[in-house]
Amino acid sequence: MTTLTYTSIEDIEKFHETARRAFDSGKTQSIEFRKDQIAQIGWLLRDNEDRWREALRADLGRHPQENDLLEFVSIYTEVNMAYKEIEKWTKAHSIGFSVNWFPMHPKYKAEPKGVALIIAPFNFPLFLLLGPLTSAIAAGNAAVLKPSEQTPATSQLLAELLPKYLDNELYHVVNGGVPETTKVLELKWDHSMYTGNGRVGRIVAAAAAKHLTPLTLELGGKNPAVVDPKVDVKMAARRLLWGRFSNAGQICLCPEYVLVPAEFQDTLVEAFTEAYQRFYPEGPEKSDSFSRIVTTAHAARIKRMLDGTKGKIVLGGQADVDNRYVAPTVVRDVPVDDVLMGEEIFGPVLPIVPVKDVDEAIAVIRAKDHPLAVYVFSTDKKFQDKVFKSTKSGAAVANETVISAGVPGLPVGGVGPSGYGYYSGKQCFEQFSHYRVSLDNPGWVDTVAFGFRFPPYKPDYKKHIGSLTGALPPRPGQKSAMKVVKRWGLWVVFALVGASSALLMKSGRFAQLKAPAQA
Structure with a gap:
C-alpha cells in the first residue's frame, strides 16, 4: 500500500x-x-x-x-x-x-x-x-x-x-x-x-x-432505471449490469435501482442471471475484470446495507471487508423504504423494486431528490417521454447507462441535490x-440618438425611450389574428405588384424598360 x-x-x-x-x-x-x-x-x-x-x-x-x-x-x-x-x-x-x-x-x-x-x-x-x-x-x-x-x-x-x-x-x-x-x-x-x-x-x-x-x-444521487416489459430484456440486463458493476459500482452515474412491473421481475432476474454468468464465468471474486471497493470502511458500509435489506439476494451478496471485496449483487423484491433505497449505495449492489406500472415508477422517482440521471429501457418513445417529462434529472438516457458522460460535447451535471454546473x-x-462585456460609444451618438437621457428631461423624450424596446408581443389569443393580418398584408403586396406589372405591360412601358437590357 x-x-x-x-x-x-x-x-x-x-x-x-x-x-x-x-x-x-x-x-x-x-x-x-x-x-x-x-x-x-x-x-x-x-x-x-x-x-x-x-x-x-x-x-x-x-x-x-x-x-x-x-x-x-x-x-x-x-x-x-x-x-x-x-x-x-x-x-x-x-x-x-x-x-x-x-x-x-x-x-x-x-x-x-x-x-x-x-x-x-x-x-x-x-x-x-x-x-x-x-x-x-x-x-x-x-x-x-x-x-x-x-x-x-x-x-x-x-x-x-x-x-x-x-x-x-x-x-x-x-x-x-x-x-x-x-x-x-x-x-x-x-x-x-x-x-x-x-x-x-x-x-x-x-x-x-x-x-x-x-x-x-x-x-451524484439515486439514479433510477425504469424497465418497460416490451424491451429487449437481454440487452437491458447486459447494459444495466455493466453500468452498475463497472468500477465496482463506484460511479456517480451508475443505475442505483431498477423499477419494473412486478409481473416482469422474474423475466428480468433470469436475464440478469444469464448476463452475470457471461461477465464472470469463473465467479467475480476470481475475475480480474471486477474492481475492488476503495477502502475497508466503504466495504463495511456496503456490507451493513446488504445485511439489513428486506429484499432477496439472487446474485452475489458475498463480502470480504478486509480485502475490500463486495461481490456484484442483485437484490429482488426491494421495498421503497428499504435500507438499499436510502442513501446512495456507491457500490456493486443493484436493487430491483417491483411496481404496479409506469405511473407508480414515476411516483417513486419523484418522491426522492432529483438524481444525476434517469434511465429508461424501452423502444416505445411514448413510454420514454412519459418518464422523462414527469421527472427531473441531470441526464435523461434511453437504453443505455453511464456512457453519456463520455460523449464529446455533452455537458455532465446534476440538478438541485445532484449538483449544479458542468464538468466537461x-x-x-x-x-x-x-x-x-464591452462597449465603445462615439461622441456623435449623443447628438444623433441618445441625447434624451440627459437632464433636463422634456415631454418629447418619452417617445425616444419607447423606441429602445419596440412593441410588445401580441396579447394571448391575438396571435392568430396577427398572423391573418400579416398573411393578408402579403397578399395585398403581391396584388399591387401584379397590378403594377399589368399596367406597365399594357402601356408598353415594360417593353421600353426591357429593351435596353436586350441590347
Whole structure:
C-alpha cells in the first residue's frame, strides 16, 4: 500500500499565493501558452500510462482496459477538444444587429476568473481532476488540485508528475485529509469545483459562500432505471449490469435501482442471471475484470446495507471487508423504504423494486431528490417521454447507462441535490470563465440618438425611450389574428405588384424598360 505524503499547511498557503502571483503576471493570457499546457496534460498521461494503470490497480483494483475506457479515453477527449476549440471559445462575440446599439460595437468575451480550486473524489481520481483542469487552463486560470486521500497511489503519482509537465507556478497539487482540505477551503478562490457526495458538498458550499466564490458541484444521487416489459430484456440486463458493476459500482452515474412491473421481475432476474454468468464465468471474486471497493470502511458500509435489506439476494451478496471485496449483487423484491433505497449505495449492489406500472415508477422517482440521471429501457418513445417529462434529472438516457458522460460535447451535471454546473467540454470551460462585456460609444451618438437621457428631461423624450424596446408581443389569443393580418398584408403586396406589372405591360412601358437590357 502506497504511503501518501501530505502537503504541509504552510505549503498550502504558499501554493495559493504563488498561483495568485503567477496569474496576475498575465502569462495565461496567451492562447498559445494555454494550448501548450493543455497538450502537456495529454502527454502527462500518455508518457506514463503504465504507471497510472499500476496506481489505479493498487487503489481500485481496476482492470487496465477499464482504466483505459473510463479514465484515459475521457481525458484524451477533453484535451483534444479544448486544444482544437480554444480559439473559438475565447474569441470576442458580437450581439445581433440593433439600430439603437450598433454604433457602440457591443461585444462579450470569455475571460479567466483567476485561481481555481478543483477537489476530486476517489472513484475517478484522474479524469475528475485532469478533465476540469483542462477546462480551467483553456479558460486561462491558475489552479490548485486536491486529489482524494483514499487513492494514495494515484494521488502520490500525480504530485510527482504534474510539476514535470505543467507550469510550476500556476498549477499545484495539495495532498492530505480533513485538516488539509479544511485549510484549502478557508482560502479565497475565484472558482471552486467539487465532485463527491452531498454531505461534503454542503461543507464546500458553505466555505465558498463566505468568500462569495462561484461554485460547481457534482454530487451524484439515486439514479433510477425504469424497465418497460416490451424491451429487449437481454440487452437491458447486459447494459444495466455493466453500468452498475463497472468500477465496482463506484460511479456517480451508475443505475442505483431498477423499477419494473412486478409481473416482469422474474423475466428480468433470469436475464440478469444469464448476463452475470457471461461477465464472470469463473465467479467475480476470481475475475480480474471486477474492481475492488476503495477502502475497508466503504466495504463495511456496503456490507451493513446488504445485511439489513428486506429484499432477496439472487446474485452475489458475498463480502470480504478486509480485502475490500463486495461481490456484484442483485437484490429482488426491494421495498421503497428499504435500507438499499436510502442513501446512495456507491457500490456493486443493484436493487430491483417491483411496481404496479409506469405511473407508480414515476411516483417513486419523484418522491426522492432529483438524481444525476434517469434511465429508461424501452423502444416505445411514448413510454420514454412519459418518464422523462414527469421527472427531473441531470441526464435523461434511453437504453443505455453511464456512457453519456463520455460523449464529446455533452455537458455532465446534476440538478438541485445532484449538483449544479458542468464538468466537461465547452460547458466546463464556461464554468471557469467570466463573460466580460464591452462597449465603445462615439461622441456623435449623443447628438444623433441618445441625447434624451440627459437632464433636463422634456415631454418629447418619452417617445425616444419607447423606441429602445419596440412593441410588445401580441396579447394571448391575438396571435392568430396577427398572423391573418400579416398573411393578408402579403397578399395585398403581391396584388399591387401584379397590378403594377399589368399596367406597365399594357402601356408598353415594360417593353421600353426591357429593351435596353436586350441590347
